[in-house]
Amino acid sequence: MGIRLGPLRAWMVCHLRLVHEMLRDTATFDKGGPLYERLRPLMGDGVVTFPYADHRRQRRLLQPAFRPARVTAHVDAMGEEALSVCRGWRAGRTVDISAAMMTLTTGAVSRVLFSDSLDTARTAEVRDCLTEVVHGLFVRTVVPIDALFRLPTPANRRYRDAVARLHRLVDAAIAERRAGGARDDLLGTLPAEAGCADSAVTDQEVHDQLVSLLLTGAESPSLCLSSAFGLLARHPETEHQLHTEVDTVLAGRERPGPDDLSRLVYTRAVIEETLRHSPPGWLFTRITTRDVEFGGRRLPRGTTVLYSPYLLHHTPASFPEPERFRPERWLCGRSLSGVGDDGPYGPMVPFSAGSRKCLGDSFAMAQTTVALATIARHWRLRHCRDPSRRCVRRSRWDRGRCR
Numbered sequence: 070m071g072i073r074l075g076p077l078r079a080w081m082v083c084h085l086r087l088v089h090e091m092l093r094d095t096a097t098f099d100k101g102g103p104l105y106e107r108l109r110p111l112m113g114d115g116v117v118t119f120p121y122a123d124h125r126r127q128r129r130l131l132q133p134a135f136r137p138a139r140v141t142a143h144v145d146a147m148g149e150e151a152l153s154v155c156r157g158w159r160a161g162r163t164v165d166i167s168a169a170m171m172t173l174t175t176g177a178v179s180r181v182l183f184s185d186s187l188d189t190a191r192t193a194e195v196r197d198c199l200t201e202v203v204h205g206l207f208v209r210t211v212v213p214i215d216a217l218f219r220l221p222t223p224a225n226r227r228y229r230d231a232v233a234r235l236h237r238l239v240d241a242a243i244a245e246r247r248a249g250g251a252r253d254d255l256l257g258t259l260p261a262e263a264g265c266a267d268s269a270v271t272d273q274e275v276h277d278q279l280v281s282l283l284l285t286g287a288e289s290p291s292l293c294l295s296s297a298f299g300l301l302a303r304h305p306e307t308e309h310q311l312h313t314e315v316d317t318v319l320a321g322r323e324r325p326g327p328d329d330l331s332r333l334v335y336t337r338a339v340i341e342e343t344l345r346h347s348p349p350g351w352l353f354t355r356i357t358t359r360d361v362e363f364g365g366r367r368l369p370r371g372t373t374v375l376y377s378p379y380l381l382h383h384t385p386a387s388f389p390e391p392e393r394f395r396p397e398r399w400l401c402g403r404s405l406s407g408v409g410d411d412g413p414y415g416p417m418v419p420f421s422a423g424s425r426k427c428l429g430d431s432f433a434m435a436q437t438t439v440a441l442a443t444i445a446r447h448w449r450l451r452h453c454r455d456p457s458r459r460c461v462r463r464s465r466w467d468r469g470r471c472r
Contacts, residue, residue, distance in 0.1 A: 083380060094423075116428060154444075203284075301450070
């Protein structure tokens with residue numbers, strides 16, 4: 070389907086099989102288009118934005134940090150961050166859940182990337198920068214006129230200042246780590262690779278990878294968790310079933326441990342259904358690297374092609390009653406990876422597909438599952454009566470509260 074993005078003509082891919090063919094042919098449909106052009110000044114040449122030619126090397130460099138054993142080792146830290154966020158809540162008061170979840174995910178991903186190299190003050194500054202950057206990126210995604218973002222408006226100045234501060238914070242962390250010795254985190258691994266005589270990893274690449282992972286590791290999980298709590302507040306039966314499982318699995322403990330992940334089946338299903346119902350990334354672009362026949366159309370080199378996870382996730386043929394929030398869908402053998410009833414062309418693509426599928430998908434699933442279980446162990450959240458306010462009313466859960 071042909072559409073226009075301001076002055077640019079683009080093509081929207083709506084058929085599930087064609088979307089998968091596009092995502093698997095990364096040599097022809099490379100990362101590119103308006104979205105990635107606006108991401109590159111922020112992320113540089115990180116794993117998210119780097120073109121096809123060098124992506125495989127970058128992915129291999131980062132992959133060890135996201136292996137299952139490493140993800141499991143971070144579960145305790147994930148739970149501690151969730152507990153620290155909700156510990157200060159008080160029954161009957163209001164909280165900006167979007168800001169709270171950004172605090173939670175920023176803290177968790179910062180510990181994975183930087184260990185304790187960022188103190189409390191600098192972690193808070195990173196969170197504030199990311200909040201401003203995420204808002205600015207959203208506006209830049211939906212408004213296709215670049216000239217508007219070159220104007221010296223207050224919003225544009227805030228965005229540019231947040232980007233500059235974020236880069237300075239990452240540079241300072243890298244410099245301090247070089248002076249202070251290696252640690253068992255990603256910041257400890259990448260500079261070591263960069264220092265090898267036969268390594269192609271540059272200092273700038275270390276910086277770009279950390280910025281890319283910091284942004285993606287904080288933004289998407291925080292959006293998912295915010296949506297999950299909003300949906301649970303509208304579906305009390307689902308919320309009750311979630312709390313029942315959490316209460317049973319945790320058996321009075323404040324947060325889950327590594328061995329609990331496999332037992333939080335319904336909690337994970339809530340996350341999976343949230344990713345289906347309200348995917349954090351709703352529109353993505355690719356750009357053709359050569360002339361290609363695709364979907365009955367001849368697309369010349371440089372054509373912008375789009376696909377929408379939201380559209381695919383709300384197709385009735387794939388998900389009956391797609392507007393209904395039903396975590397039970399994921400208790401019958403379906404899988405986010407497309408394994409099971411969906412076959413090789415699964416309609417769920419919240420983490421993309423093919424060789425450029427999100428590197429941190431397992432980390433994101435573990436983080437959101439642990440965070441949801443930890444907060445549900447202590448609180449129920451309710452929407453504010455004032456619909457203009459982006460917050461929820463918290464009421465004390467009778468099975469416990471943060472202390």
